[in-house]
Amino acid sequence: MTDPIATTLAYHARTKHHLERYAKGPAGLDWDAQPAAFRHWIGAAKQALPRDVEMTGIAWPQLDQTRPPQDFSPASLGSMLRLCAGITAWKQYGPSRWSLRAHPSSGNLHPTETWLISAGVPGLADGLHHYQAFDHSLERRAWNDTAEPGETAIWLGYSSIAWREAWKYGERAFRYCQLDMGHVLAALTYAAALHGWSVRLVNLSPAETAARLGVDRAADFAGVEAEEAEVIVSLQPNQTGTKAQPPAWTHWAGQPILLDPKPMYDWPVIEEVALATRGGLPSDSLADASPAAQVKSQVVSLSETAASQVILQRRSAQAFDGVSVMPHAVFRRLLAAMLPGGSPVWRMWPHAPRVHPVLLVHRVEGIKPGLYALPRSEAALADLKQTMPDLFTWTPADIELPLFQLMAAKAERTARTLSCHQDIASHSAFAVMFIAEFDAPIQANPAAWRHLHWEAGMLGHCLTLEAEAAGWRGTGIGCFFDDAVHEVLGLEVGEENAHYQVVYHFAIGIPVDDARLTTLPAYA
């Protein structure tokens, strides 16, 4: 294999959208030949999960508080899976019908597959199960002859089917798989917190992760779309649990269905970058010294809506009204949630922040329209100040949060242009560009490229849920003109090994719903 660092940097460079040309993708789409939305495992024993959502009495602002852990059971795990990976509604327009899930996904294509590994849970067979969102069931994929003596344990594993995204988005698709992965991990963390569980990353090698999830079993995947192993996490009934590893398997069952019988394109750079970015998880761990948690608790949450309801009703806005002004308290709470300590997500991902929000504020009470930065670490504040152009003033814009005005500006048109001319960026109350510390972490470990996208996806998910809880709505924006953003921010343009690169956009506003769509229940 060629140098994984060079492969990773080259993939990122060639999948940039430019004002004058988009990254390579299909010339046309046959919407009637979309890959199947759900992968079924034929021949795997199926267990239906209870469909009730539990923990419905906890208001959104209480979600962060520690609570007694629920016992692991089909009911509690079924409840959690509904809230992080399940279907939340079906939408219908004319003859078309599609499902929405607890987490957003680029193009609603949902490349991420969820796996559950259970040991010693009453009422649930031990082993590796594929979570089937379609009917909220488990398909038992692997097990061992003899149960290993030990404590009850639950792990969640994730794999990506890149073709689901590549079908529509071509070469840039692997970026979207990784952004989605970040949303998925954050969604899991919130759903777990509601049940009194915390989520811990399990440090396995990429080969071990693939083996535990069975996605390395080439013969099983012969002739069907491959799955790329992403990560395994453990569910802990308390904040300080151990990090035990899931077992290896002796027995396997089931065959994955083919999703797309007539793929019209092939994007080999996706396999190349997937291989190049296989690697270990970050090993640093931050002491939770940030004042964000305290700030957040002071910042009024306007919502007493149940957390489970917030999660189930979450949607991405397809359009914003372009006039509503966001109350200052809501704005501050959204920002605080993105800082270390400001969300349960940052206990699951306790690593030095490497992705930093830069905001284009259009309509926020008490905040002058303009360009703002929210560096998520002291080091990033110092470094961004030094790297960005001198004309940025870095005027403190909050008494507690590290929010700085870089320049006053009416920037709606700029926001729209930078986000592939999408109105959601200009009609929002504010839009975000997530800027990643890029070259240094990738030089140290090319897998950091995935992790930067995960971190950006997690940040997006914090915004999504906090906005929903406050009666606002967010939308992830994967389509942006990379180097045009760098130019506006005075960052390096066109360098493969740039110090900083933009990895994701986001916008928040008051949604305008499409009245033509009918909403149907998730599981009738």
Ligand SMILES: Cc1cc2nc3c(=O)[nH]c(=O)nc-3n(C[C@H](O)[C@H](O)[C@H](O)COP(=O)(O)O)c2cc1C
């Ligand atoms: C990584 C990512 C990128 C996205 N990019 C865009 C985008 O560029 N424009 C847009 O309108 N929506 C975008 N979305 C929103 C999706 O279209 C939306 O999540 C999907 O249609 C499912 O709808 P839901 O979030 O309401 O469940 C993105 C979502 C994610 C997670």
